[in-house]
Amino acid sequence: MTLAERVLDGDVRAAARLMRDIDDRFKSAVAELKTLYPHTGNAYILGLTGPPGAGKSTLVDQIIAAFRKKELLVGVVAIDPTSPFSGGAILGDRIRMNRHAEDAGVFIRSLATRGCLGGMSRSTMDVVNVMDAMGMDVVIVETVGVGQDEVDIVSTAHTTVVVMVPGMGDDIQAIKAGILEIGDVFVVNKADRDGADRTARELAAMLEMKHPEPGAWLPHVLKTEGSRGIGVEELMEEFEAHRAFLKSSGALQRLIQERNAKLFADTLREELFDRVFGAINENGDYCRITDGMRNRTTDPYTAVEEVLAARAFP
Amino acid sequence: MAERKLRVLVGKPGLDGHDRGAKIIARAFRDAGFEVIYTGLHQTPEQIVSASIQEDVDCIALSILSGAHNTLLPAVNELLKEKGADDIVLMVGGVIPEEDIPGLKAAGIREVFTPGTSTETIVAWVRDNVTPHA
Ligand code: B12
Ligand SMILES: Nc1nc2c(ncn2[C@@H]2O[C@H](COP(=O)(O)OP(=O)(O)OP(=O)(O)O)[C@@H](O)[C@H]2O)c(=O)[nH]1
Ligand SMILES: [Mg+2]
Numbered sequence: 001m002t003l004a005e006r007v008l009d010g011d012v013r014a015a016a017r018l019m020r021d022i023d024d025r026f027k028s029a030v031a032e033l034k035t036l037y038p039h040t041g042n043a044y045i046l047g048l049t050g051p052p053g054a055g056k057s058t059l060v061d062q063i064i065a066a067f068r069k070k071e072l073l074v075g076v077v078a079i080d081p082t083s084p085f086s087g088g089a090i091l092g093d094r095i096r097m098n099r100h101a102e103d104a105g106v107f108i109r110s111l112a113t114r115g116c117l118g119g120m121s122r123s124t125m126d127v128v129n130v131m132d133a134m135g136m137d138v139v140i141v142e143t144v145g146v147g148q149d150e151v152d153i154v155s156t157a158h159t160t161v162v163v164m165v166p167g168m169g170d171d172i173q174a175i176k177a178g179i180l181e182i183g184d185v186f187v188v189n190k191a192d193r194d195g196a197d198r199t200a201r202e203l204a205a206m207l208e209m210k211h212p213e214p215g216a217w218l219p220h221v222l223k224t225e226g227s228r229g230i231g232v233e234e235l236m237e238e239f240e241a242h243r244a245f246l247k248s249s250g251a252l253q254r255l256i257q258e259r260n261a262k263l264f265a266d267t268l269r270e271e272l273f274d275r276v277f278g279a280i281n282e283n284g285d286y287c288r289i290t291d292g293m294r295n296r297t298t299d300p301y302t303a304v305e306e307v308l309a310a311r312a313f314p
Numbered sequence: 315m316a317e318r319k320l321r322v323l324v325g326k327p328g329l330d331g332h333d334r335g336a337k338i339i340a341r342a343f344r345d346a347g348f349e350v351i352y353t354g355l356h357q358t359p360e361q362i363v364s365a366s367i368q369e370d371v372d373c374i375a376l377s378i379l380s381g382a383h384n385t386l387l388p389a390v391n392e393l394l395k396e397k398g399a400d401d402i403v404l405m406v407g408g409v410i411p412e413e414d415i416p417g418l419k420a421a422g423i424r425e426v427f428t429p430g431t432s433t434e435t436i437v438a439w440v441r442d443n444v445t446p447h448a
Contacts, residue, residue, distance in 0.1 A: 013399065016370040017447065024318050087319075088344035094365065095354040101361035107368055112349050114319075 004035035007134055012107065015134050019109055022130070023123045033126060036133040041256075043075070043132040043139045044243060047157030049119060049182070052145025054163045055189040057096035058226035060142050064100050065229075066236045067138050074100075075131030075139040076108040079120055089113075093142055107131060118152035119143035125156055125263055154182045155262045158255060159242045161185045161235075164203070166195035180206060183219050184242050191223040191231065217245050280307055318446035321371040325353035325362055327390065330380030335408060335429075339375060342433035343440070359389040367399055373444045379408040383418065391422035403444045407431065 003021070006014030021029040046063070048056045060076060067074045078093035091110035100106040109131075111121045120143055131139045143153050154160050162183035186207070188200045204221045212218060222238060224231035246252040280286040285307065292298030324340045326333060333355055343350045351369045353362070366374050374394075378386065387406055394400045406418070407427035415426045424443065427436055 013367055013370075013397075016368055020318075020321075020370040020447070082349075083344055086345045086347045088347045088349060090340050090344045090350045090352050092352045092354075094351060094369075098353060098357065098361055098365075101353075101364045102358075108365070110351050110369060 002032060002035065004032040004133075007032075007036060007130060008039060010134070015107070015130055016109070018130055019123075019127045022126045023111060023114075023121065025123075029126075033129065036130060039133040040129045041132065043128075043136050044159075045128060045132075045139050045141065045157045046239065047141045047143065047153035047160045048163055049143040049153050049160065050145065050163030050187075051165070054145070054165050055224075055226040056142050056145070056163050057093040059161075059163060059187070059189060059224060059232070059235075060093070060140055061097045061099070062226055062229045062232045063140060063235070064097065064106055066232055068100075068103065068105060071105075072137035073135060074106050075128075075134065075136035076106070076142070077111060077124060077127050077131070077139065078108065078142040079111045079113060079124065079144050081144050082112040082114050084115075087114075107134065107136065113144055120152050120156070125266070128156060155259055158246060158252070159184045159239055161187060163187045163189050164199065165190045166193045166199045180210065184217060185235070185238050186219055186221045187231075187235065188221060188223045189226050191225045192228075196223055215249065217242065217249075217251070276307060276311070279311075320348040320373070320440070320444065320446050321351065321369060322348050322373045322375055322440070322444075323351045323353060323362065323366045323369060323371045324375045324377070325357045325365075326355045326377050327357045327359060327362060327386045328378065328380055328382045329356060330378055330382065331355060332379040332408070333377070335379065336377035338433065339377065339407065339436065342437055343375070346437045346440075348440070359386060359393050362390055363393040363397060363399065366394075366402055367397060370447065371402060372446045373403040373405065373440060375440075376404075376406045377408050378406060378410065381409070383408070383410050384414060387418055387423050388421040395422075401447065405440075407436070 003014045003018045007018060018029060018032050048060060050056055057078065064074050064076065076097065080089055080091045080093060082089045089112035091112060094108055094110055097108055109127060111123060111127065113121050116122050124141065128139050128141065141153060141156060160182050162179055166188060186203055188196050200221045200223055207219055220238060222231060222235055224235060246255065289298060289303040293300060322343050324336055326336050340350045340352045351371060353365055362374060383406065391404055394402060403424050404422060405425045406423055410426055410428055418426055425439060
């Protein structure tokens with residue numbers, strides 16, 4: 001049996017290995033993903049993003065528990081940064097989710113960014129697809145603790161949750177438009193701390209100032225205390241409401257379109273680059289081009305035009 | 315063909331709260347370019363094995379200073395066998411008496427590192443003895 005067939009057969013080790021092959025960019029993974037693709041598109045994908053230490057993993061742990069209560073199968077992709085110095089990484093999100101380790105209805109995978117900006121890894125979308133094909137009802141993606149403009153999660157998730165903590169809203173300038181644009185649900189976690197109400201109010205006021213189009217989703221601000229599970233029930237209801245809105249408003253179709261377009265564009269971009277770059281590396285053109293650039297007899301613009309002209313793109 | 319990045323799970327089984335060594339080892343592994351899944355304190359053998367499978371690690375590196383090594387480590391190894399995952403290299407470090415080491419090795423623990431071992435020695439051992447899954 002191929003890895004993909006074993007994945008569809010419910011083999012956890014095969015799924016884990018395929019995710020590894022994807023992450024390590026093995027060519028063989030492409031064939032497996034082809035097999036799995038028809039079996040994807042069923043999972044509800046939930047993204048959590050927000051600054052480092054806001055309590056994303058702690059909330060994911062609670063959200064897993066809540067979905068498990070409903071007897072849904074849950075996949076988690078948790079992303080932490082790769083050290084730019086060594087290429088290594090410490091992936092620590094799992095620590096907060098250990099109580100689910102023995103539950104066969106939960107599959108948690110840690111990924112390192114491996115140099116990818118945007119809060120995720122290059123492999124994230126494909127790994128989510130493997131979990132989807134495994135039959136997970138929900139896939140939760142926790143991005144790295146991002147600053148403000150790393151917002152790739154939006155094109156992956158159905159519902160994007162922005163997790164903040166009290167105090168952050170004190171300086172309205174500090175919250176850039178980017179993070180306000182991406183959230184479908186806003187959470188002020190660590191509500192046990194001073195200033196939670198104020199942060200929630202300021203955040204809500206900022207969201208109201210956006211003047212949404214008629215019929216658009218109006219993101220709410222919720223308060224939670226991840227470490228004790230307080231506010232998680234309301235959070236789950238908000239997910240449900242957003243999901244229902246996506247379906248009834250037609251926004252879901254638009255989201256799926258965008259997601260598909262991105263997956264196709266990303267795949268095309270990578271494949272084109274790999275092929276063309278591989279070819280010119282092999283036939284020596286690449287060396288000639290860099291030599292030419294060094295002594296200024298050629299420029300990168302002309303070189304790219306020539307490389308592409310030598311291949312047929314009608 | 316793309317190259318495998320080594321993945322190692324670092325964790326502490328049992329009720330042992332001494333986590334300095336584990337953290338130092340996790341950092342040394344990261345600085346060596348490995349991807350470390352750090353699962354923290356109080357792990358049961360079941361949790362360790364299940365996490366190792368989901369994370370597809372090449373090596374499980376446990377830290378034990380509590381004295382419970384003789385029961386916890388063989389339990390982890392048995393579970394790995396049961397799940398067909400005994401191709402994962404199992405190693406341990408911490409306060410472990412010399413006289414216990416032969417027994418642990420016989421129980422499938424590939425190497426034992428006691429206090430005072432330099433992280434360079436440990437990283438070098440991993441490089442020499444752990445090959446990423448094909
Ligand atoms: C600091 C310390 C504490 C701190 C721990 C702080 C922390 N967060 O880690 C505190 C004060 C909390 C503490 C408490 C206790 N401690 Co204490 N503690 C120590 C002490 C003095 C040093 C441990 C240490 O941090 N060393 C520094 C680190 C870097 O070294 P290391 O962990 O040994 O790691 C090195 C190697 O062992 C190896 N290594 C370690 N892990 C791993 C993992 C892998 C994969 C690899 C490859 C290598 C590796 O590499 C490291 C670098 O060389 C030791 C004595 C000693 N000299 O070891 C006692 C010691 C470990 N503690 C001991 C005891 C009994 C206790 C208590 C039960 C005391 C009590 N009655 O309350 C409590 C229990 C706490 C608990 N919940 O588990 C005993 C254990 C006896 C035993 N094993 O039979 C020791 C040995 C003291 C003794 N001689 O009696 N302790
Ligand atoms: N006081 C308080 N602490 C919390 C709450 N939720 C989480 N924490 C603590 O905040 C710290 C960080 O929590 P994590 O869940 O690891 O945060 P994170 O956003 O996943 O962090 P990164 O993944 O490192 O960006 C931990 O020590 C948690 O115990 C809360 O509601 N109140
Ligand atoms: Mg986290």
